[in-house]
Amino acid sequence: MTEKKEDTSEEIYWLDQPRNISLLVWLLVVICIVLFFSDAFYHKHAIFEIEHLFGFYGVFGFTVYVGLVMTAKWLRNLLMRPEDYYERDDEL
Amino acid sequence: MSFSPGLILILGALLVPFMQGMVRGAYIVLLPIICLFFILTLDSDVSATIAFLDYQLVPVRVDQLATVFGIIFCIAAAISALYAFHERDGLQQVAALIYAGSAIGAVFAGDLVTLFVFWELTAVSSVFLIWARRTERAYRAGMRYLIIQIGSGVLLMAGALLHIADTGSIAFTDFGLTSPATTLIFLAFGIKCAFPFLHNWLQDAYPEATVSGTVWLSAFSTKLAVYALARAFPGTEILIWIGVTMTAFPIFFAVIENDLRRVLAYSLNNQLGFMVTGIGIGTQLALNGTVAHAFCHILYKALLFMSMGAVLHRVGTIKASELGGLYKSMPLTAVFCMVGSASISAFPLFSGFISKSMILAAAAEQGYLVPWLILLFASAGVLDHSGIKIPFFSFFAHDSGIRVEEAPTNMLWAMGITAFLCIAIGVFPAPLYAILPYPVDFHPYTATHVITQYQLLLFSALAFVWLMRTGVYPPELRSTNLDFDVTYRKGLPAVARWLVQVFHPLDQTMRQRIIQFAQRIIAGVYRYSGPGGSLARTLGTGSMVFWVLAMLVGYLLISLAAP
Numbered sequence: 245m246t247e248k249k250e251d252t253s254e255e256i257y258w259l260d261q262p263r264n265i266s267l268l269v270w271l272l273v274v275i276c277i278v279l280f281f282s283d284a285f286y287h288k289h290a291i292f293e294i295e296h297l298f299g300f301y302g303v304f305g306f307t308v309y310v311g312l313v314m315t316a317k318w319l320r321n322l323l324m325r326p327e328d329y330y331e332r333d334d335e336l
Numbered sequence: 337m338s339f340s341p342g343l344i345l346i347l348g349a350l351l352v353p354f355m356q357g358m359v360r361g362a363y364i365v366l367l368p369i370i371c372l373f374f375i376l377t378l379d380s381d382v383s384a385t386i387a388f389l390d391y392q393l394v395p396v397r398v399d400q401l402a403t404v405f406g407i408i409f410c411i412a413a414a415i416s417a418l419y420a421f422h423e424r425d426g427l428q429q430v431a432a433l434i435y436a437g438s439a440i441g442a443v444f445a446g447d448l449v450t451l452f453v454f455w456e457l458t459a460v461s462s463v464f465l466i467w468a469r470r471t472e473r474a475y476r477a478g479m480r481y482l483i484i485q486i487g488s489g490v491l492l493m494a495g496a497l498l499h500i501a502d503t504g505s506i507a508f509t510d511f512g513l514t515s516p517a518t519t520l521i522f523l524a525f526g527i528k529c530a531f532p533f534l535h536n537w538l539q540d541a542y543p544e545a546t547v548s549g550t551v552w553l554s555a556f557s558t559k560l561a562v563y564a565l566a567r568a569f570p571g572t573e574i575l576i577w578i579g580v581t582m583t584a585f586p587i588f589f590a591v592i593e594n595d596l597r598r599v600l601a602y603s604l605n606n607q608l609g610f611m612v613t614g615i616g617i618g619t620q621l622a623l624n625g626t627v628a629h630a631f632c633h634i635l636y637k638a639l640l641f642m643s644m645g646a647v648l649h650r651v652g653t654i655k656a657s658e659l660g661g662l663y664k665s666m667p668l669t670a671v672f673c674m675v676g677s678a679s680i681s682a683f684p685l686f687s688g689f690i691s692k693s694m695i696l697a698a699a700a701e702q703g704y705l706v707p708w709l710i711l712l713f714a715s716a717g718v719l720d721h722s723g724i725k726i727p728f729f730s731f732f733a734h735d736s737g738i739r740v741e742e743a744p745t746n747m748l749w750a751m752g753i754t755a756f757l758c759i760a761i762g763v764f765p766a767p768l769y770a771i772l773p774y775p776v777d778f779h780p781y782t783a784t785h786v787i788t789q790y791q792l793l794l795f796s797a798l799a800f801v802w803l804m805r806t807g808v809y810p811p812e813l814r815s816t817n818l819d820f821d822v823t824y825r826k827g828l829p830a831v832a833r834w835l836v837q838v839f840h841p842l843d844q845t846m847r848q849r850i851i852q853f854a855q856r857i858i859a860g861v862y863r864y865s866g867p868g869g870s871l872a873r874t875l876g877t878g879s880m881v882f883w884v885l886a887m888l889v890g891y892l893l894i895s896l897a898a899p
Contacts, residue, residue, distance in 0.1 A: 257664060259663075269801055269805070272794065272797060272798055272801060273798065275794055276794050276795055276798050279787065279790055279794060280791070282787055282791075283787075283791075286783045286784070286787065287783075287784075288784050289782065289784040290784070291700040291701065292700060292705055292708070294705075299791070301789075301792045301795070302791040302792070302794075304716075304792065305716050305792040305793065305795035305796040305799070306795040306796065306798060306799045308712075308713045308716050308717075309716045309717075309719070309720060309795075309796040309799035309800065310799050310802075310803065312587060312588065312713070312716070312717050312720060313591055313799075313800075313803055313808075313809060313810065315588060316587075316591035316592050317591075317592070317810040319588055319592065320592050320815075322818075323592070323817045323818045324592070324813070324817055325815065325816045325817070325818060326815065326816065327814045328816075329816040330816065330825055331473075
């Protein structure tokens with residue numbers, strides 16, 4: 245627990261260093277590569293044809309995730325209003 | 337003769353005002369535990385009946401489906417009570433106990449009348465958890481919540497009355513979507529279950545409740561609706577499509593929402609979608625999956641709401657745009673939050689994995705390709721908003737410079753116990769599988785399940801990292817996002833204003849006409865009976881005597897004329 249003090253006197257945390265963040269990112273990349281090629285090394289008990297595609301789950305996950313975030317970002321154009329949008333004309 | 341287990345909490349709540357401080361807090365934690373043991377002593381497949389008018393009420397119907405929900409409701413109540421242990425607000429404490437008790441009562445209700453009573457009681461009691469925030473915003477959100485919840489009850493009553501007229505039976509069993517009566521009941525459940533377009537009360541009201549109020553709220557109402565749907569409409573195919581829609585659309589809102597408790601409300605909606613889909617598929621595996629998922633979901637969702645509540649409690653805001661770097665001052669809360677995130681994202685060895693995979697497997701087994709793909713998409717979406725966004729933007733991301741104390745001890749215990757349960761269920765699913773309604777022949781930890789799940793989740797995480805590093809990921813902004821509630825929060829007032837604009841001139845003309853008419857009558861009356869009017873002239877005594885005489889003569893003549 246850290247007391248509320250001058251920020252400058254604070255200890256540097258492991259995650260504060262960009263070097264370590266990059267380390268984590270590369271770790272994730274390596275794990276993903278291993279996972280992708282792991283499809284070659286076990287028998288997949290799949291029901292749908294599409295599941296048998298090599299690396300299907302990884303490619304699907306990556307694609308829909310990017311699609312989801314980009315769509316949501318675009319939706320802001322339609323949906324985003326100021327924070328007090330519902331408090332503005334309160335008199336009625 | 338047994339009584340409804342819910343009454344232990346409801347009647348127990350009445351004693352709360354007579355206690356104080358720690359004793360009161362301990363009592364509220366203990367009561368659900370007593371209720372839990374009482375439920376475990378109930379004999380399975382036994383029901384108690386009371387004669388009521390011409391019908392047999394069944395206040396207690398014990399079977400496996402009811403028991404599982406009863407058990408998890410008691411656990412959720414005990415955990416929420418521990419989380420709220422430091423609070424001294426009697427209003428919330430009484431309301432929360434009655435709320436949890438009525439949800440448990442509804443789960444064990446064997447007839448529609450008992451169900452209706454408890455159904456409405458959950459609505460009326462829970463709104464106080466929102467109002468207890470004691471702000472104008474919360475008051476209004478609570479009002480909207482109450483109107484919609486009571487609306488659900490009214491639909492349920494209308495449906496029940498029609499159903500009784502149709503069939504002569506008040507039993508609450510598997511109806512199927514077969515008649516107008518059951519359609520009304522279906523809609524009543526649908527409102528409480530936050531079906532698409534009926535969902536906005538959830539995202540509107542839950543984030544406005546108190547810190548502990550939201551934790552209570554997250555457990556009961558919607559899962560009671562899931563239970564009711566599983567009881568009355570298993571295998572109703574339209575539920576598959578309703579369910580997958582529910583899994584998909586809230587995640588878009590969750591990505592761009594700034595209030596992290598509202599993000600969790602959207603995520604709650606998305607999780608309900610998985611359960612509703614399972615009910616729609618209706619096979620034994622699917623229904624087991626739904627019940628198991630409700631069980632796990634109540635725990636990890638409560639855990640996530642508790643961690644965000646702790647942040648709100650300490651920092652005073654829960655807006656992602658203001659937070660960041662809190663792991664430095666609230667490390668334990670951060671760890672518990674990440675356990676909740678891993679559970680809801682369904683990482684292997686966490687609770688969500690062993691339940692959600694059952695629903696996906698059931699969808700695949702029945703050959704529902706499109707729903708299955710949507711569920712898979714929604715699973716990646718869950719990772720974004722609950723798995724990454726919640727912990728990342730509050731505890732990590734850029735350091736906001738906010739330094740606070742760690743959460744209070746009782747909150748940490750409540751989160752710690754829940755986190756333990758999330759992991760325990762994930763690692764040893766057998767005890768949960770043993771209490772499900774149907775025999776379980778499902779093995780979550782196969783090579784295929786584990787590897788494909790890791791592929792899906794970690795590639796999604798990779799996508800997040802890529803979007804963050806390239807600066808494409810949408811920043812957290814202070815904003816309100818329009819959802820369906822704009823129709824009644826802006827649309828209805830606009831219609832009202834339009835009506836006023838149209839009818840105001842009409843109303844003015846009508847009034848003027850009536851006033852003119854009345855004025856003419858008054859002027860006429862004045863002309864005849866006002867000063868100088870012909871009816872107001874004063875006459876002398878002599879003329880009166882003359883007229884009296886004339887009258888008497890008249891009488892005389894008439895009496896003489898008559899034979």
